[in-house]
Amino acid sequence: MRSIAIICCLLFMGKMTAQKIYGRLVDENQIPIEGAYIFNIQSESHAHTNELGTFRIKESQIGDTLRIGALGYSTILVPLQEKSYVDPLEIELEESALELGEVVVRPKTNALSVLSAIDLKVRPVGSSQEILQKVPGLVIGQHAGGGKAEQLFLRGFDIDHGTDIALAVDGMPVNMVSHAHGQGYSDLHFVIPETIDNIDFNKGPYTADKGNFATAGHVDFKTKEVLENNRVGFDYGEFGWNRGLGMFNLLKTKKDKAYVAGELLRFDGPFESSQNFSRVNLFGKYTKQLWNDAKLSMGVSYFTSKWDASGQIPERAVNSGRITRFGAIDDTEGGTTSRSSVTLKFQKPIGKQGFITSNAFFSRYDFDLFSNFTFFLVDRENGDQIVQRESRNLFGFNTVLNQNIEWGDIDLRLRAGVGLRTDMVQGNELSRTLNRGTVLQNIQLGDVRESNFNSFLEGRIEFGKYAIVPGIRLDHFRFGYLDNLRTDQEEGKVKKTRLSPKLNFLFDPTENLQLFLKTGIGFHSNDARVSVSQNGEDVLPAAYGVDLGSLFRINSKIFVNSALWYLHLDQEFVYVGDAGIVEPSGRSERYGLDMGLRYQISDRVFFDSDLTYTVARSKDEPRGINYIPLAPDFTASGGVTFYGRNKFSGGIRYRYLDDRPANEDNSIVAEGYFVVDANANYELSKGLTLGLSIQNLFNTDWNETQFATLSQLRNESQPTEEIHFTPGAPFTVRASLQYRF
Incomplete structure (x- = not known):
């Protein structure tokens, strides 16, 4: 009726x-x-x-x-x-099957995320190294035995382990504030790659719901709610590579979904002193459909890893024949780390035009890292080995309201949110050690208490083919540090607040083209130990950014993105090798060009490529000595992926990092590299797949990570500053067998 x-x-x-x-x-x-x-x-x-x-x-x-x-x-x-x-x-x-003709750039405010969606459909993530490589333009480097977080490069930044990119998994922040090894330290090895369902990313400080560390950009990973199928697999390869994987649905109904996943990994590495690397990952997720279309999900994870490492070695030791490229000066380096986490997420529609999303998280984290960057520069008898360690409890929540409002022909989409994050760190330590056992001297030892309360408001005003996206974010920090090496000192405390405005303009002339102008202010926080000692001065240095670009689906087969951009930082973070820490430095600026291409050559062959050209300079130093150490000026990555008609699939991937200055006057240069990897898979029978992968197909000698470091060997009378590096993997073959059911 x-x-x-x-x-x-x-x-x-x-x-x-x-x-x-x-x-x-x-x-x-x-x-x-x-x-x-x-x-x-x-x-x-x-x-x-x-x-x-x-x-x-x-x-x-x-x-x-x-x-x-x-x-x-x-x-x-x-x-x-x-x-x-x-x-x-x-x-x-x-x-x-994926068709680029289905790509529409018009709908989403962050249309860049369509790139990662394409890449995930074409090339699902298969290893922890590939997790961050899914972000267009992001280049990574691994060192110190594989257990340490990757070194990151993006938009002319040597981000170290996360100082200028905000990372999160299911709403839980990954960056560690006031970390023992460096500000923003981000270890993603607790994520089982095959559980990733979606990657949301953006470059620059333009999104109101992203705060600390989101200067060069941010990346949010979302895990699956349910598995497409159960899976067991085993990988075997050179240099002692063994990986076992199991993923199983426990519930798969309309209202209840649950699965568990586990990963075991062992790896000796190509080094003369075995890495003895091992990792255990366990993950489970449960999702419940509630009343009135509300939904509740819970994820639980456990991760532990340990390793030995040859670490960084000086060029002169290799050139003189003292050691090989895969040798070691101090083979007692290494470490252990673990992370146990619980995440909760609740979503509920509010009428027909809105919904609310809330998430809470808790993580227990432990970290011990033994390194030797300078060998015998400081201690001629015992050597310069250091330990950096901490135990941390991290907890917090975020609540975001999304609401659509109509004013005649104008659509207004409002997003408003509040959040809280608290880090309680015990035993934040930097000490000189001997053979990973004896503590020779405590350099720093204390407890950190750091809280960040935040709120934001963002609107999207649409009228016709135009949209304006204004936003404002408020962050309030409380830094606390208790120096356990000084018995006469009480806990130092500092408070600081920062307001971060954003304003973006979008123009969508067709469903195949988006033009954008993005502007915004972001920030990266300083270490609590520095913040307290400086009494709150320059502890939340700002980053000012602007992007002018486009996303264009030229035809049903070709998708192109481009952006001209500029970023100014009030304070740069610089890696200090002899202390193994990151220190604040002066102002800097970066500007450049990003280009990306996704080309569906045929219904079974895909090509992709991402290029970034950057100029990065310090603003407080004279011309000629104003280079930013290790800031890349040109990076490229891409490859071809194919799906054969006779159960074959595979691909070839490349990555390129240009020569870059390793010190301020460019007198020491970190050599670039061009490395190619390949893989092929064959479906033996229904659900059973045999795979073969080759790292460094052309067996290139390349340095995965490099630093200009002043060091002294035991038999040397004078120290030398030069490139210290971790060698990249040689030609390596790995085979895999997976069964889906």
Whole structure:
């Protein structure tokens, strides 16, 4: 009767008046599909789904047809009937082969994330090293035995282990503030790569809901709610590589989903002194559909790792024949680390035009790292080995409200949120040691208490093909440090607040093109020990950024992104090798060009490439001695992925890092490299796949990480400053066998 009444009313008016249609998209497992595109063929109005899979499309009437598509799903046509005005549409999409023709850049504020969505569909993540390599333009380097967090390079930054990029997994921050090894230290090895479902990233300080460390950019990883299938696998390779993987669904119903995953890894490495690397990862996730479309999920993880390492070695020791490229000066380096975490997430719709998302997290973290950067420069008898260690409890929450508001022809989308993060660190230590056993001298030893309360408000005002996205963020920090080496000193405390405005402009002339101008202010916090000692001066240095760029689907096969950008930092962080820490330095500026290409050569062959050119300079030093150590000026990565007709698949990947200055006057140069990897897979039978991968296909001699360091060997009378490096992997073959059921 209700449907008849609506129709009669419309007929009485003489014509079918355009209405708003509400709906929800899910996949075959009833998981919401975010970022899907809904297009009314008759009125040419459009909409997209939010993270709950819901959408609202205007200017639609009975008899119209909606075209609905999403990346990796079959496009469907939905005719609007009279019941479409009464009840929200419930639509299920089927997965299909990837077609770049399905890419629509228009819907999302952060359309850059479509790049990682394409890459994940084409090349699912298969190793911890690949997790961050999914971010276009991000280059990584591993050193110290594989257990230490990767060194990161992005937009002319040597980010070290995370000083200028904000990382999170399921809403839990990964960056460690006031870490024993360096500010923003980010170890992602606790994530099992095959559990990753979505990667959201953006470059620059332009997003209001991202705060500390989000200067060069941010990356948010989201894990799967349910597994496509159960999986067991085993990898075996050269240099003692062994990896076992198991992933199993426990529940897979419309309202309840749960799975567990586990990873065991052993690796000796190509070094003459074995790395003895081992890692254990366990992860479980449960998702419950509640009343009124509310949803609750919980993730639990446990990670532990230990390793020995040859660490960084001086060029002169290799050139003189004292050691080989894979030798060691101090082979007693190494470390252990562990992380246990619990995350909770609650989502609930609020009417038809809004929803609220809340998450809470707790993590227990332990870290011990033994290093020797200078060998016998400081202590001629015992050597210069140091230990950096800490035990940390990290906990907090975030709550975000999303609400759509209509003002005539103007759509306003509001996002507002509050959050709290607290780090309680015991035994934050830097000490000189001997053979990883004897503490010779405590250099720093204390307890850190650091809290960050934040709130933000962001709006998206849409009118026609234009959108303005203003935002404002407020961060309040409390730094506390108790120096345990001084019995006469009470805990030092400092408070600091920073306001970070953002303003972005978007223009979408077609569903294939987006032009954008992004501006914003971000920041990276300083170490609590520095903040307290400086009495709150320059502890939240600002970063000022602007991007001018475009995303363009040229045709159904080619997708291109580009951006000209500029970033000014009030304070640079510089790695200090002899102390093994990161210290604050002066002002800096960076500007450059980002380019990316995704090309579907055929329905089974994909090509991708990302290039970044950057100029990075210190603003407080004279010309010629104003280089920023290890800041790359040109990086490139990409490759070809193919899916054969006879159960074959595989690909070839490359990465390139140009020569870059290793010190301020460019008198010491860190050599660049070009490395190619390859892989191939063959489906032996249904569900059973044999794989082969080759690292460093052309057996290139390359240095994965490099630093200009002043050091002295035992038999030397004078110290020398030169490149110290960790050698990259030689030609390495690995085989894998996986069974899905």
